[in-house]
Amino acid sequence: MNQPIPMIIDTDPGIDDAMAILYALSDPAVDLVGLTTVFGNVPVTTATRNTLALLELAGVDIPVAAGAARPMVQEPHPHPDFVHGVEGFGEAHLPPPARKTDPRPAHEFIIDMVRARPGEITLVPVGPLTNIAMALKAAPDIAEKVARVVVMGGAVRCKGNVNEYAEANIWQDPHAAQAVLSADWPLTLVGLDITERIVCTAADLAPMMQRSPICGAFLTKAAEFYFAFHKETEGIDGCHLHDPTAVIAALDMAPFGVETAPLTVTLEGEAIGRTREGERGAPVGICLSADADAVLARFRDRLASGRLP
Ligand code: RIB
Ligand code: CA
Numbered sequence: 118m119n120q121p122i123p124m125i126i127d128t129d130p131g132i133d134d135a136m137a138i139l140y141a142l143s144d145p146a147v148d149l150v151g152l153t154t155v156f157g158n159v160p161v162t163t164a165t166r167n168t169l170a171l172l173e174l175a176g177v178d179i180p181v182a183a184g185a186a187r188p189m190v191q192e193p194h195p196h197p198d199f200v201h202g203v204e205g206f207g208e209a210h211l212p213p214p215a216r217k218t219d220p221r222p223a224h225e226f227i228i229d230m231v232r233a234r235p236g237e238i239t240l241v242p243v244g245p246l247t248n249i250a251m252a253l254k255a256a257p258d259i260a261e262k263v264a265r266v267v268v269m270g271g272a273v274r275c276k277g278n279v280n281e282y283a284e285a286n287i288w289q290d291p292h293a294a295q296a297v298l299s300a301d302w303p304l305t306l307v308g309l310d311i312t313e314r315i316v317c318t319a320a321d322l323a324p325m326m327q328r329s330p331i332c333g334a335f336l337t338k339a340a341e342f343y344f345a346f347h348k349e350t351e352g353i354d355g356c357h358l359h360d361p362t363a364v365i366a367a368l369d370m371a372p373f374g375v376e377t378a379p380l381t382v383t384l385e386g387e388a389i390g391r392t393r394e395g396e397r398g399a400p401v402g403i404c405l406s407a408d409a410d411a412v413l414a415r416f417r418d419r420l421a422s423g424r425l426p
């Protein structure tokens with residue numbers, strides 16, 4: 118087997134973030150070297166507490182660095198309590214974590230880790246891109262030192278999920294997104310163009326309960342709230358597999374069809390946060406098709422592997 122991929126997930130947990138983190142801990146192809154937290158689905162204090170608590174539930178001790186509490190330029194938008202719940206995990210609640218965060222702010226943690234292991238670290242941001250933009254601004258050299266950047270965000274040839282134009286992670290900090298998506302580094306965009314075609318159901322989570330009853334019970338309970346949101350807004354029995362799909366794309370691009378183009382983020386007006394193919398700028402690998410069954414099978418099988426308690 119190939120060497121596990123050293124990965125930092127930048128996250129705003131969030132229920133699908135929790136799915137992505139537990140998936141990453143279940144897949145032996147991942148070497149999760151750190152997590153950084155950001156505002157988005159919940160305030161960053163809640164995102165940080167949730168990340169620490171989730172790692173304790175899974176029985177793993179991985180560095181967590183707390184990050185940005187607000188966007189780089191615009192005023193913050195309200196947190197989507199109606200999507201992930203006020204505390205971020207729906208009606209599932211975890212005990213307060215005992216561990217503390219890394220003393221460095223998220224963007225410094227990212228810079229240090231990437232500089233210490235040039236060419237090795239894959240960044241997987243699955244929330245607003247504020248920490249990543251701050252890291253790039255403070256240390257432009259990381260652009261040629263990362264292995265890859267695989268972003269969950271954007272809606273390039275489809276409608277957004279916040280409004281007809283914008284996807285939530287980009288909409289929450291469009292200025293950060295513009296900086297990250299236009300930088301000259303190996304970036305893959307995992308946007309709604311494919312994540313809204315991959316639907317995780319309760320049946321996909323059920324096998325986890327047998328082999329990992331503690332984490333399985335938590336994730337099943339948390340997913341109920343997310344499923345209810347999807348039922349109410351989209352009429353589907355399940356949820357879109359947004360964040361886990363970005364982690365899977367960071368491991369294996371075989372299930373994905375990619376087109377390469379520069380991307381531009383709209384920074385004003387009613388379309389603010391829209392991601393459009395442009396004529397100028399660094400090329401981005403835009404995922405525009407996916408073998409949904411293959412992605413879901415990998416997600417389901419690794420979660421049912423029994424690697425988690
Ligand atoms: O639009 C989906 C994205 O926004 C996901 O990352 C979800 O967790 C929210 O952050
Ligand atoms: Ca997220």
